Amino acid sequence: MSEIIPHWLTxxxxxxxNDTALELEDGSCLTFNDLMQKSQSFAKKLAxxxxxxxxKVGLFSNNCTEMVIAIHALSYLxxxxxxxxxxxxxxxxxxxxxxxxxxxxxxxxxxxxxxxNMNFSLQILSFADVCKLKEVNxxxxxxxxxxxxxxxxxxxxxxxxxxxxxxxxxxHWWSATGSALNIGIHSNDKWLAxxxxxxxxxxxxxxxxxxxxxxxxxxxxxxxxKVHHAIMNCQVTIASVVTVMLxxxxxxxxEEDYPKSFRCMLLGGGPAPKGLLEKxxxxxxxxxxxxxxxxxxxxxxxxxxxDALRKLGSxxxxxxxxxxxxxxxxxxxxxxxxxxxxxVTKGYYKNKQATAKSIQEGWLSTGDLGKLDEEGxxxxxxxxxxxxxxxxxxxxxxxxxxxxxxxVGVKEVGVTGLEDLKWGEVPIAFIVLDDAxxxxxxxxxxxxxxxxxxxVPKKINFEAELPRNASNxxxxxxxxxxxx
Amino acid sequence: MSEIIPHWLTxxxxxxxNDTALELEDGSCLTFNDLMQKSQSFAKKLAxxxxxxxxKVGLFSNNCTEMVIAIHALSYLxxxxxxxxxxxxxxxxxxxxxxxxxxxxxxxxxxxxxxxNMNFSLQILSFADVCKLKEVNxxxxxxxxxxxxxxxxxxxxxxxxxxxxxxxxxxHWWSATGSALNIGIHSNDKWLAxxxxxxxxxxxxxxxxxxxxxxxxxxxxxxxxKVHHAIMNCQVTIASVVTVMLxxxxxxxxEEDYPKSFRCMLLGGGPAPKGLLEKxxxxxxxxxxxxxxxxxxxxxxxxxxxDALRKLGSxxxxxxxxxxxxxxxxxxxxxxxxxxxxxVTKGYYKNKQATAKSIQEGWLSTGDLGKLDEEGxxxxxxxxxxxxxxxxxxxxxxxxxxxxxxxVGVKEVGVTGLEDLKWGEVPIAFIVLDDAxxxxxxxxxxxxxxxxxxxVPKKINFEAELPRNASNxxxxxxxxxxxx
Numbered sequence: 015m016s017e018i019i020p021h022w023l024t025x026x027x028x029x030x031x032n033d034t035a036l037e038l039e040d041g042s043c044l045t046f047n048d049l050m051q052k053s054q055s056f057a058k059k060l061a062x063x064x065x066x067x068x069x070k071v072g073l074f075s076n077n078c079t080e081m082v083i084a085i086h087a088l089s090y091l092x093x094x095x096x097x098x099x100x101x102x103x104x105x106x107x108x109x110x111x112x113x114x115x116x117x118x119x120x121x122x123x124x125x126x127x128x129x130x131n132m133n134f135s136l137q138i139l140s141f142a143d144v145c146k147l148k149e150v151n152x153x154x155x156x157x158x159x160x161x162x163x164x165x166x167x168x169x170x171x172x173x174x175x176x177x178x179x180x181x182x183x184x185x186h187w188w189s190a191t192g193s194a195l196n197i198g199i200h201s202n203d204k205w206l207a208x209x210x211x212x213x214x215x216x217x218x219x220x221x222x223x224x225x226x227x228x229x230x231x232x233x234x235x236x237x238x239x240k241v242h243h244a245i246m247n248c249q250v251t252i253a254s255v256v257t258v259m260l261x262x263x264x265x266x267x268x269e270e271d272y273p274k275s276f277r278c279m280l281l282g283g284g285p286a287p288k289g290l291l292e293k294x295x296x297x298x299x300x301x302x303x304x305x306x307x308x309x310x311x312x313x314x315x316x317x318x319x320x321d322a323l324r325k326l327g328s329x330x331x332x333x334x335x336x337x338x339x340x341x342x343x344x345x346x347x348x349x350x351x352x353x354x355x356x357x358v359t360k361g362y363y364k365n366k367q368a369t370a371k372s373i374q375e376g377w378l379s380t381g382d383l384g385k386l387d388e389e390g391x392x393x394x395x396x397x398x399x400x401x402x403x404x405x406x407x408x409x410x411x412x413x414x415x416x417x418x419x420x421x422v423g424v425k426e427v428g429v430t431g432l433e434d435l436k437w438g439e440v441p442i443a444f445i446v447l448d449d450a451x452x453x454x455x456x457x458x459x460x461x462x463x464x465x466x467x468x469x470v471p472k473k474i475n476f477e478a479e480l481p482r483n484a485s486n487x488x489x490x491x492x493x494x495x496x497x498x
Numbered sequence: 499m500s501e502i503i504p505h506w507l508t509x510x511x512x513x514x515x516n517d518t519a520l521e522l523e524d525g526s527c528l529t530f531n532d533l534m535q536k537s538q539s540f541a542k543k544l545a546x547x548x549x550x551x552x553x554k555v556g557l558f559s560n561n562c563t564e565m566v567i568a569i570h571a572l573s574y575l576x577x578x579x580x581x582x583x584x585x586x587x588x589x590x591x592x593x594x595x596x597x598x599x600x601x602x603x604x605x606x607x608x609x610x611x612x613x614x615n616m617n618f619s620l621q622i623l624s625f626a627d628v629c630k631l632k633e634v635n636x637x638x639x640x641x642x643x644x645x646x647x648x649x650x651x652x653x654x655x656x657x658x659x660x661x662x663x664x665x666x667x668x669x670h671w672w673s674a675t676g677s678a679l680n681i682g683i684h685s686n687d688k689w690l691a692x693x694x695x696x697x698x699x700x701x702x703x704x705x706x707x708x709x710x711x712x713x714x715x716x717x718x719x720x721x722x723x724k725v726h727h728a729i730m731n732c733q734v735t736i737a738s739v740v741t742v743m744l745x746x747x748x749x750x751x752x753e754e755d756y757p758k759s760f761r762c763m764l765l766g767g768g769p770a771p772k773g774l775l776e777k778x779x780x781x782x783x784x785x786x787x788x789x790x791x792x793x794x795x796x797x798x799x800x801x802x803x804x805d806a807l808r809k810l811g812s813x814x815x816x817x818x819x820x821x822x823x824x825x826x827x828x829x830x831x832x833x834x835x836x837x838x839x840x841x842v843t844k845g846y847y848k849n850k851q852a853t854a855k856s857i858q859e860g861w862l863s864t865g866d867l868g869k870l871d872e873e874g875x876x877x878x879x880x881x882x883x884x885x886x887x888x889x890x891x892x893x894x895x896x897x898x899x900x901x902x903x904x905x906v907g908v909k910e911v912g913v914t915g916l917e918d919l920k921w922g923e924v925p926i927a928f929i930v931l932d933d934a935x936x937x938x939x940x941x942x943x944x945x946x947x948x949x950x951x952x953x954v955p956k957k958i959n960f961e962a963e964l965p966r967n968a969s970n971x972x973x974x975x976x977x978x979x980x981x982x
Contacts, residue, residue: 018838019820019840022818198682199679201682225818227818390512
């Protein structure tokens with residue numbers, strides 16, 4: 015039976031009307047009452063365009079206040095938000111619009127032209143357009159049924175077209191409470207949102223905000239100086255980042271003693287190089303590694319505060335309401351990570367086949383490889399699809415990346431496999447340097463000293479930057495294109 | 499669809515194996531791993547007696563470690579615990595045993611004789627008896643389906659027989675997380691359990707313990723010196739008490755500065771006299787009033803930390819996942835309190851009629867009267883059944899109790915109505931004195947100065963003690979018996 019709770023924003027506006035919901039870099043704030051008023055008004059305006067329960071509305075926006083308001087407005091109408099990555103090509107967008115039955119798109123004012131130029135045959139409204147509409151007096155949701163769908167986000171499969179991950183309100187609820195049971199809820203918490211809101215890692219923070227009654231410090235995009243400023247001067251207590259952000263931050267953070275109230279740097283977006291974690295430890299930055307994906311409504315495995323230093327390099331244990339297993343493990347104990355829990359999606363939008371393939375009896379096959387230590391802590395090894403098999407040996411790109419990125423002068427590393435007549439596949443590395451004088455020979459010498467011979471990359475490519483997605487995650491499958 | 503989570507004790511034992519789950523007054527402790535091991539062993543022994551999924555097992559015990567172990571053991575077997583008040587008469591017990599289809603009873607070692615002497619025709623095992631049994635290798639639950647029933651507790655209706663309130667695992671889960679969203683989760687939290695575990699206020703603490711990974715400091719029963727000691731010297735941060743306990747405590751607490759880490763005295767069990775709350779405020783005891791009942795799996799309305807002083811006397815707002823309304827309000831805004839939320843029972847055991855009468859479309863009629871102030875804070879006025887109607891005027895016993903208990907020399911007060919030919923009903927008061935020299939005339943003078951004439955009790959009865967239930971709640975319906 016679907017559980018019913020009061021509408022979460024209305025409820026928080028009732029409990030904490032004058033508390034800050036949203037804080038922006040210019041210092042301006044929105045209280046929960048402000049946010050409710052604005053979201054309800056936005057909903058009533060949107061209703062004039064026929065947006066209703068179950069309507070699929072596309073969102074094409076960078077991080078901004080209006081995006082936050084639009085998201086909550088959709089919930090007041092019972093509409094489903096389809097979150098587009100703003101870097102998508104016309105072809106990719108076109109597929110998602112059609113696949114998700116999107117009937118209209120809401121776009122950030124600065125991005126409306128970009129999407130209007132694509133000539134999609136559906137209504138596109140900028141946030142400013144919506145504000146000019148007249149409110150229609152429709153009944154707004156006062157309750158939330160946790161089994162109802164709220165958001166759809168597309169995720170690339172290993173093969174075929176992207177799949178629309180459907181998140182129910184319940185998925186988001188359990189994700190938020192599962193995280194709270196891990197890192198606690200403190201009355202002074204303020205979470206830094208620098209990940210894109212169109213990705214699950216960003217969106218999940220907005221929902222934590224209304225569920226916990228906690229302010230979000232919202233940045234339009236990642237900038238290490240701004241993040242540093244937020245932590246040092248704006249009472250941010252928790253920040254969610256991905257590896258490359260931490261990398262860029264770490265040189266700024268910890269040079270002075272940062273505020274004691276900063277208690278958690280939540281690290282997601284793939285395995286982190288051990289060297290980076292050790293550097294963080296030395297600088298006393300409280301990094302907690304986590305593991306999750308769109309299908310798990312953000313983190314589902316997180317290192318807890320008490321284990322953070324003792325289990326450096328581990329992603330931790332599954333959150334309290336979740337379960338985790340390693341299946342089909344090899345001799346080293348490495349196998350596929352499968353997870354289960356109420357924060358796991360019930361399936362892909364209108365794609366029973368993909369759902370049945372990925373989720374069996376509640377267990378989601380993640381496509382990631384990992385192993386558990388004797389105490390049950392998870393070490394994520396790599397994406398299964400990124401595994402390099404060379405002369406019958408398994409080579410995990412992240413291991414090589416981790417080693418090379420600890421070399422002085424090396425800033426970022428990406429490793430992938432290249433077809434090879436003799437070995438089947440061989441590893442090759444793509445490196446961004448801090449210090450332009452570093453040579454291929456030096457890198458190979460360093461690699462030989464720290465890696466078994468078959469793991470030493472057969473070629474080193476120096477690059478100006480590595481391919482990353484809008485969340486700054488490394489796209490290994492695009493590395494090879496750099497060689498063309 | 500019923501959500502599935504991992505078995506909560508097994509999960510907490512995996513996350514925090516060596517953290518304290520239970521601390522006793524003699525200083526001995528059980529870790530979560532200990533508690534899991536002992537509960538699983540107890541379950542395997544109990545399985546030898548045919549206890550299985552859905553079996554109703556009675557529990558007849560005071561607060562002790564074995565009771566905690568037995569409760570978790572039942573969950574490993576999927577059995578349902580029927581919690582008996584150990585003060586019940588043979589007749590009352592007999593009714594509950596039959597009504598709840600109880601097939602066997604587990605009794606505290608010190609209480610086994612008492613219940614054995616009652617000659618019920620079912621198996622009675624003391625905890626020591628169970629320990630002597632051989633383990634049977636049955637599969638224990640590894641997961642919990644939140645819609646499954648876990649506990650049954652009987653509650654007296656205004657008329658007719660007691661009704662068995664069924665709590666699902668989900669009811670307990672939502673109660674625990676709802677409370678966490680109100681008062682937060684701190685890593686140093688330790689909750690004092692002094693309420694009986696056979697009442698919902700006590701049991702709910704055990705489940706918070708496994709869900710939060712938080713130690714419980716367990717006392718066999720209330721003793722103000724022991725509670726004072728626990729707060730002053732044993733790092734207790736939160737304590738759940740009822741009014742009479744707070745009354746007895748307040749003179750001890752605050753004479754010295756108590757530890758800063760003590761952050762919440764959660765007060766339940768009926769409206770508190772304003773004088774007591776003010777005394778607590780003066781002594782800087784952080785009292786948060788709350789409101790709840792067996793049907794709501796403990797508190798469903800609680801004053802939040804930020805409003806505690808500003809809204810003295812209010813029970814607060816409904817917890818984040820819950821809703822509250824006042825229906826059929828009179829001119830003063832006083833009407834029946836109705837509540838809704840995932841912590842509210844789905845109904846009474848095998849009693850569709852009572853369920854249908856109490857719960858309509860998810861809304862539970864509480865039988866309590868209350869009103870909301872302009873900001874939506876609840877003030878509980880009284881039990882509807884305790885309302886005295888005198889010459890057409892509504893008189894709330896708790897108001898008179900609150901006034902009289904602020905008189906110097908008065909320790910406890912209970913007020914009820916007496917039939918009266920002229921007025922229909924008139925209020926009468928029962929008083930326990932601190933100072934034996936106080937006279938009826940003095941009390942009536944004090945009452946006349948502070949209450950409208952029709953509210954002044956028509957008779958003052960001095961008593962050695964007032965009738966209270968096992969949770970120390972005043973039993974107003976038994977006051978009249980004192981006059982016989």
